[in-house]
Amino acid sequence: MSLSNLDLINECDAFPYYQVDPDHYAASINTYYELRVEDHDYAVGYMLPSVAEVFRGIPHWSIDDNERILTLAGGSNVEERSAAVETTLLAMRTTGHFKVLEKWRDELYPVYGRNKELLFNVERSASPLLGVVTYGVHLTAYLRTTEGEIKIWIPRRVYNKQTYGGMLDNAVAGGIASGEGPFESLVRECSEEASLSEVIVRSKAKACGTVTYFYIRDEKAGGETRLLQPECQYIYDLELPDDVIPKPGDDEVEEFYLWSVDEVKEAMAKGEFKPNCALVMLDFFVRHGILTCENEKDYIEIASRLHRKLEFPTP
Amino acid sequence: MSLSNLDLINECDAFPYYQVDPDHYAASINTYYELRVEDHDYAVGYMLPSVAEVFRGIPHWSIDDNERILTLAGGSNVEERSAAVETTLLAMRTTGHFKVLEKWRDELYPVYGRNKELLFNVERSASPLLGVVTYGVHLTAYLRTTEGEIKIWIPRRVYNKQTYGGMLDNAVAGGIASGEGPFESLVRECSEEASLSEVIVRSKAKACGTVTYFYIRDEKAGGETRLLQPECQYIYDLELPDDVIPKPGDDEVEEFYLWSVDEVKEAMAKGEFKPNCALVMLDFFVRHGILTCENEKDYIEIASRLHRKLEFPTP
Known part of the structure; x- marks a missing residue:
């Protein structure tokens, strides 16, 4: 199996688009x-x-x-x-x-x-029963080698986790509870999931936009399948110094890898990432000039699909 | 006049969205x-x-x-x-x-x-008579002061230019002719419009995605009004060293300013930017953590609207 980047998007942003095929969209909505x-x-x-x-x-x-x-x-x-x-x-x-x-x-x-x-x-x-928009924070932690190469911290979810067990994830990711601000949620999750100190996160994490998509749940999500799950993730980058090493802080992460961009791409093409985390990686690659229109045939489509305008109100 | 960032988006991405109001969209399409x-x-x-x-x-x-x-x-x-x-x-x-x-x-x-x-x-x-998608390159040139502050190079279009004369622009922007690659187009335009050397551009310009929108032409664009103009801009950032100063290279630019982020925001709020160039600035602000969900009430909407999925095929 080798998935294209657009395949990865299609897996996570699976709800049809009116713009692509109005009839198919209407038929789908009517169900x-x-x-x-x-x-x-x-x-x-x-x-x-x-x-x-x-x-x-x-x-x-x-x-x-x-x-x-x-x-x-x-x-x-x-x-x-x-x-x-x-x-x-x-x-x-x-x-x-x-x-x-x-x-x-x-x-x-x-x-x-x-x-x-x-x-x-x-x-x-x-x-997901109600099909309402949910919100989360996703952070990509990375470092630059002395040669200027980007290396990315990638955690593997514990194998016995019931949702997406054993799959690869973003360094930090979590849902935002009602009443909590995205950045405060990020600070909390960074400590819980990656043992990253509040000082580091507050001084170095950078907001980089949102990734939005309309997911249709499958078996890997657990529970009923075909439930509708439109999501909005607030995206952050965190460039870490060499001597700050993310470590599992709770029982959700098996281990952290420090991978080259090519190693990350390879794992993505094998379908090893949790679907929405693959999208966050693609957004990182687009923003950092790793994916370009010269090396990615679906560049324009990918840039749009990472930022879907959802059908429902958002704050 | 003080325009919000969403006002700036609405001015440039003016075509209705099916997701927002299907009836309004259908009525509009039917014209x-x-x-x-x-x-x-x-x-x-x-x-x-x-x-x-x-x-x-x-x-x-x-x-x-x-x-x-x-x-x-x-x-x-x-x-x-x-x-x-x-x-x-x-x-x-x-x-x-x-x-x-x-x-x-x-x-x-x-x-x-x-x-x-x-x-x-x-x-x-x-x-714009045919209403087909057109493609361009837009580059934001900026520098970081020793205090880490971002300052942005902003050109003013010559006052007698028939389209958007006297308005503010991105450091380099131009249409991509048939058969030309985006990056090659960028290198050419950087030389023509800002006197930036090929060496600098090839070594330092970084691809950062696309900005897509569906414009409806008004008087400032020249010619017939209400023509439909869906556009896709390939976006590049160029962090310049202190000693590289963009200079007008043709007769399209009046002068270049080196402005703080606040000066740029102020000019945007006054409607001084060419509409699509304001969008490119907003995309820069989102990617660089200048706009965040804490300081921009329309953050999610803006991130989506900068990356409209167009109704028509793209390459």
């Missing part, structure tokens, strides 16, 4: 239900019909099969809506309706409206 | 004609009806008013199609149909198909 919040006439997520069906008849929810819309009608503010969502999901967890809820994290993710306002919070493990 | 090439069942550009109308009854062209498609039917290969396009446009220039053709450049721009193949070439000044 989903829109998730809406009462008094807000736009979608905040797409749900599988088999998932939306489970919300039928439950207090706080109304379903319109003609328009294919599931509406959260319980509450007029963040607290009330979030409570309605939690009550519903806790009940579904008890009845064992969804495998993804077995990984209940007790961590809340935010869902935003078109005025960048928080609409409600939802338990992290349930976000 | 245009698709430009197609015979035996290729997809659009390579969007044209105003008033422009498509002028092609009615001309040899090599067929128009379908029901489907709103103008088809280039003259020729089965690049040479034949390009000749048909040239013959048509030369005749239209002679008859004075279009103001944009008064700026005939004798420079050919490429139009590509879905297999990245060249379909035909078109005279540069006519490309």
Whole structure:
């Protein structure tokens, strides 16, 4: 197996594009239900019909099969809506309706409206059921050799991790909980996942944009497949001095490798990276002049696809 | 007048998005004609009806008013199609149909198909009539002071230039002619526009991705307004040593300023930059950690909008 960089993008940014084929897009959209919040006439997520069906008849929810819309009608503010969502999901967890809820994290993710306002919070493990946008931070740690060559710190996820076990990752990556700022989330994750000190991160980590994509979950993600997962990752670069070595700080990382760009590319082509982490590497390669229009035939397509404009509001 | 960064994006990337409002998008699309090439069942550009109308009854062209498609039917290969396009446009220039053709450049721009193949070439000044994607290179030249501060070289276009006269620009920017590679085009433009030596450019200019957007031309662009102009700019950074000073190399640049980031931001907010050059500055600010999610409320939107996935094929 040798995957092209565009193959890697297609694996992670799998939801169709209207621009490419309007008919295929429309046919695809029509297989989903829109998730809406009462008094807000736009979608905040797409749900599988088999998932939306489970919300039928439950207090706080109304379903319109003609328009294919599931509406959260319980509450007029963040607290009330979030409570309605939690009550519903806790009940579904008890009845064992969804495998993804077995990984209940007790961590809340935010869902935003078109005025960048928080609409409600939802338990992290349930976000792919609702198909809402989730947010994270991904950091690439690297160093420059005295010859000017870039070498990149690449962790391998522990083999027994239930999601993407044994796959390669970005140096630091994590979800942003509701109420937490991206940079503060980054500082915390750098300490937890790579034993990188707050001083180093605050002084040297550089914000470099976002990577956005629309993922469709498969077996490797765990739980139900085909769930829709639009994501926005805040991207950071961290150029480390030679004597700062990332080390596993929790039980999520097996070990860190210090690899040349060619070694990273080779592992990417073999499909060894967690899908969204491969995209973060591609973004790094584009920004650092490693991928160019001369050596990458899909350069323009890749630059756009790494920054998908999502269908749903973002903060 | 104080423009937000998102205002600057909206000015340059003005074509509606399906994702934001499908009905508005559909209504907008329905005011245009698709430009197609015979035996290729997809659009390579969007044209105003008033422009498509002028092609009615001309040899090599067929128009379908029901489907709103103008088809280039003259020729089965690049040479034949390009000749048909040239013959048509030369005749239209002679008859004075279009103001944009008064700026005939004798420079050919490429139009590509879905297999990245060249379909035909078109005279540069006519490309906005056909609404096809055009390609360019934009380079930001900057230096770092001993305190680590970034200062940016900003040229002002000569005041009597008919397009965007007197506005601020990127250090080097130019269109890529058919058959020319982006980097070779950059080397040429760096010499012509900023008197930067080939040695400096080849050794220090770094590819940093693309900026793509869908512009709708206004008075400042010259010629007919409301013409559609989807564009892809290959982006380069060039960190210059203190002693290399860009100088106007042709009659297009009035003078170069060496500005702090704050001075650049201020001029952007005043609308002093040529619209697409403001986008290139925003992309630079995002990649260099100058704009962050903490100081820019539209951070996610901006990162996506700088990398629009265009409706038409690109190479």
